[in-house]
Amino acid sequence: MVLGGAVSLVLIFFLSFLVFLSAWGSIKKWGKMPPGPTPLPFIGNILQLRPNDVLNSFRKLHNKYGSVYLVYFGTQPVVVLNGYDAVKEALIDNADVFGERAMVSGFRKFFSEYGIIPSNGERWKQLRRFALMTMRNFGMGKRSIEERIQEEAHFLMKEFRKTKCLPFDPTFYFSRSVSNIICSIVFGNRFDYEDEAFLKLLNLQSQTSKLADSPLAQLFINFPHIMQYIPGPHLRLIENIKHLKEFVKERMKIHQESLDPNCPRDFIDCFLIKMEKEKQNMASEFNDDNLVMSSLNLFIAGTETTSSTLRYAFLILQKYPEIAEKVMEEIDHVIGQDRVPAVEDRSKMPYTDAVIHEIQRFADIVPLNVPHAVSQDTEFRGYIIPKGTMVFPLLTTVLKDPLQFKNPYSFDPGHFLDELGAFKKNDAFMPFSAGKRICLGEGLARMELFLFFTFILQNFTLGTTKDPKDIDLSSALHSGNRPRPYQLCVHPRR
Numbered sequence: 001m002v003l004g005g006a007v008s009l010v011l012i013f014f015l016s017f018l019v020f021l022s023a024w025g026s027i028k029k030w031g032k033m034p035p036g037p038t039p040l041p042f043i044g045n046i047l048q049l050r051p052n053d054v055l056n057s058f059r060k061l062h063n064k065y066g067s068v069y070l071v072y073f074g075t076q077p078v079v080v081l082n083g084y085d086a087v088k089e090a091l092i093d094n095a096d097v098f099g100e101r102a103m104v105s106g107f108r109k110f111f112s113e114y115g116i117i118p119s120n121g122e123r124w125k126q127l128r129r130f131a132l133m134t135m136r137n138f139g140m141g142k143r144s145i146e147e148r149i150q151e152e153a154h155f156l157m158k159e160f161r162k163t164k165c166l167p168f169d170p171t172f173y174f175s176r177s178v179s180n181i182i183c184s185i186v187f188g189n190r191f192d193y194e195d196e197a198f199l200k201l202l203n204l205q206s207q208t209s210k211l212a213d214s215p216l217a218q219l220f221i222n223f224p225h226i227m228q229y230i231p232g233p234h235l236r237l238i239e240n241i242k243h244l245k246e247f248v249k250e251r252m253k254i255h256q257e258s259l260d261p262n263c264p265r266d267f268i269d270c271f272l273i274k275m276e277k278e279k280q281n282m283a284s285e286f287n288d289d290n291l292v293m294s295s296l297n298l299f300i301a302g303t304e305t306t307s308s309t310l311r312y313a314f315l316i317l318q319k320y321p322e323i324a325e326k327v328m329e330e331i332d333h334v335i336g337q338d339r340v341p342a343v344e345d346r347s348k349m350p351y352t353d354a355v356i357h358e359i360q361r362f363a364d365i366v367p368l369n370v371p372h373a374v375s376q377d378t379e380f381r382g383y384i385i386p387k388g389t390m391v392f393p394l395l396t397t398v399l400k401d402p403l404q405f406k407n408p409y410s411f412d413p414g415h416f417l418d419e420l421g422a423f424k425k426n427d428a429f430m431p432f433s434a435g436k437r438i439c440l441g442e443g444l445a446r447m448e449l450f451l452f453f454t455f456i457l458q459n460f461t462l463g464t465t466k467d468p469k470d471i472d473l474s475s476a477l478h479s480g481n482r483p484r485p486y487q488l489c490v491h492p493r494r
């Protein structure tokens, strides 16, 4: 038995070595490769890309190798792009070539090939176009998305009032409100904040994000074939995704039973109607698998990102109360206290707009971006990148590019204001990425951030729970950026 195990291990190692040599060889034969640390067989550059310090590892490699470098995730070569110029040149100037999606092997295990996020080609085109159009139509329908957010903000204000000026952890307050917006678009209804199924769903999701950040999960994402046999909390990731899929499948069934084709209620209804229309079309991508995974994509991509940004926002405001004061002054001046904030107010509120942009830049919620790939052999900045090579256009290096922002590591709304106090655009503001794959929910997220942010500061002042100088704005994660846990305290303004 022991001997058998040892022989299998040697065999696996040998085979991996061959795969590594072929990957290395296939890149090398093309000519000039980007520079990068020498990989080891099988484990690639794991010594340089430490799973417990991913962001810092990338930062060090950027300092050493410059704006384009090559690393190996196991046997998988990855071209890493750094800084506004390189990322823009790839994602915007060469959008078609750099617009393919790649998936780190462990993620494929969770998300399969279905849905908007992992797909490419005809499938991606059909699903993305459909999702954008459906979300737009719901924006123009009986009740606009803006109205849905305003209604949800009222519920959030009610919850905030219940805290009676006592400190509380805002995490679930923000995630329930933000999640309800995407639930109402995808599933057709918002949930009561105490609804058990809803709380279970949110718990599952936040647990999944935390698990995905653990060093073992980082290893699992890169080496799923081995890590799936090693016990540990990372295995719960698969279980969690299974539960999330089951939740969506259940909703799909309920929708099928109550569907009125003349009166679609939400994204799932629209998808079911499209499935029926295209059932004779063999090339149609409108099927059960794509429905479940696209709905799940919208739900996962649309909840954690926006609610974490809001959570970061109010920690930042606690550290800089003078900035919160100035935003409140602008709210009082433009909106007042007699009506609710609306999206069209944003253009008249340059300071608030600049603060929200700066929050997104500073919070840098998706620092590594989602992996891309090149759709054809391509020459980029003097290097050859073969078709299919994975590419990481690192958003953190754009949002913190010292050539684009005066104080990249400080919180400074001045990054988005001119000398006269008018809003100043900056093309390096790319928290939603850029090009063909730019975040599909950008419009929705920006609307949510503006409305929730202004609703809260129109209705409450922020109490102090800690001396501002002791508030730590650094990230609580290894592989992403999330605020450290904190307590919020709000006092009604009227």
Ligand code: HEM
Pocket: 101, 116, 117, 118, 128, 182, 297, 298, 299, 301, 302, 303, 305, 306, 309, 365, 366, 369, 370, 371, 395, 431, 432, 433, 434, 436, 437, 438, 439, 440, 441, 442, 444, 445
């Ligand atoms: C502050 C909030 C958000 C941030 C910072 C954010 C950021 C991102 C980023 C960086 C990407 C990867 C783009 C790329 O591959 O180049 C992405 C993709 C995506 N996002 Fe968002 N996002 C946010 C909110 C949302 C919301 C509310 C939705 C839901 C409607 C959403 C749905 C998606 C989808 C479906 C994709 C995949 C697009 C594709 O592959 O074509 N996101 N997002």
